[in-house]
Amino acid sequence: MDGRTFPALDRWESGAHADSVVVGAGLTGLVTALLLARAGMSVTVLEAHHVGALTTGRSTAKLSLLQGGVLSSIRRHFSARVADAYVAANREGQAWMLRYLAENDVPVQRRDAFTFARTAEGVADLDREFEVARAAGLDVERTDEPGLPFRTHGALRLADQAQLDPIGVVLALTADLRARGVRIVERTRVRDVNDEAPATVVTDRGEMTADQIVLATGTPILDRGLYFAKLVPLRSYAAAYRVPGDAVPRGMYLSIDAPTRSLRTAEADGRTCLLVGGNGHIVGRAESAKARLDELDAWTRESFPGAERTHWWSAQDYRSVNRVPFVGSLPRGRGRIFVATGYGKWGMTNAVAAALTLSAEILGGQLPWADTLHHRVTHPATVGAGARFNAGVVREDLKGWVHAETARPEEPAEGQGTIRRRSTGPVAVSRVDGACRAVSAVCTHLGGIVTWNDAERTWDCPLHGSRFRPDGARIEGPATEDLAAEPG
Ligand SMILES: Cc1cc2nc3c(=O)[nH]c(=O)nc-3n(C[C@H](O)[C@H](O)[C@H](O)COP(=O)(O)OP(=O)(O)OC[C@H]3O[C@@H](n4cnc5c(N)ncnc54)[C@H](O)[C@@H]3O)c2cc1C
Ligand code: FES
16 A cells, blocks of 8 residues: 555455444544444444545645634534534544544644635635634634745634554554454455345445445445435545755645645654645546646645645545535434535545544444434525535436447547447447557446446546546446456
């Protein structure tokens, strides 16, 4: 994963039973499993890839209560009471994480967090965020000097936030869980869940049963509750740079205006490097993912002369249409299936808050902020935001099928993919490292037509964010099945 040694984990056992099965070994799943195990439950974690494989392991991992324009976005949908509860949840998530890092000797750096305006148009958004954040009890200040080497139009500052290494916390949680007897089974994809008593988890390696199942899979892998229609899947890019003289700003920064720029430092090989993130887009809808990455790189080199890129990566997170995460029991899951999703790229605090909420719900505890956040009726503004996102989904669906019908049978160049029309349906053909592969172009979730991601060389679905390798193997998203192989 990143050169560090990961422990060999547990073997799959068909027919086993656990009090709770947690699906997904990202931050949400690992912390939920820990809280349930601490209460004496037997817990098994099932993970399709390996611990921390997807978003958590690739997070820029700022542990901050200042979160760009999130609070003012929440206030557009909800009352001040909900914004207060969101801050309380994140405060508790942050405090839990800081305590856990300290108790387990995982390094963390205390840093001031800044939200800055890149443009004059961003200033009004900054003003609004300032008002809402102050009203919600955050000790935010205004500053014209955020300490960046390029021009800004002012910033907000919240002192004494934190940044961490997400792999460090994943490893600590994994060791802790195993020491408590929690089984963690990797390379096991959950394909379905049946909510009879006891509930059955159907995987690609067999079945097991549990009294409760927690879907900590990023976007939920079951369609009940229609979460895929209330979540915007957002992919963004990040890169690490060496800067001459290690002259990098010490704070944690995020622009309030688009295209997003996120900055923080990280220590590597005794040097301080710069992490830069941004240029996000809805999964599968960028004309060229590579062009987004190149533009981010060009901006960094211009802003930090002499900067040299050492690594780059990409990841996706899901934003709920009303900006408040969805956490709790799945509708029509008979109280046995739970979900947590929609952190909008603020999961370091929100995933912990979600784990606290889910464990309280399963174990019978009560958290006042969780009641306010997660048991609310849908607000009219939320319905509007969901409808706008879904109008985009319908447009993309139509566009994909029209393109598939009219596409010409071109041979893809190295590193490229094209859609071809065949009598059996549209086919996605790619050429990677000389290998030409053909798979069905129809997403196994709800039939979107996949598009080629030229940065990561994957097939990405523009409808709800499922992603697949060139050979059709599912990587992530609400789809649980691979794209079928087609004759070349
Ligand atoms: C580029 C980027 C930067 C970010 N920076 C920050 C930041 O600075 N601060 C912050 O607070 N947040 C940040 N976030 C958000 C944060 O990283 C995420 O919200 C958080 O990591 C999500 O954790 P998770 O456990 O829900 O998801 P994940 O870490 O994605 O875990 C889900 C797991 O479920 C597994 N899974 C999925 N489907 C199945 C299946 N069918 N069977 C078995 N397993 C399955 C996956 O393989 C995966 O390991 C960032 C996000 C991105 C994309
Ligand atoms: S992710 Fe829903 S149709 Fe592809």
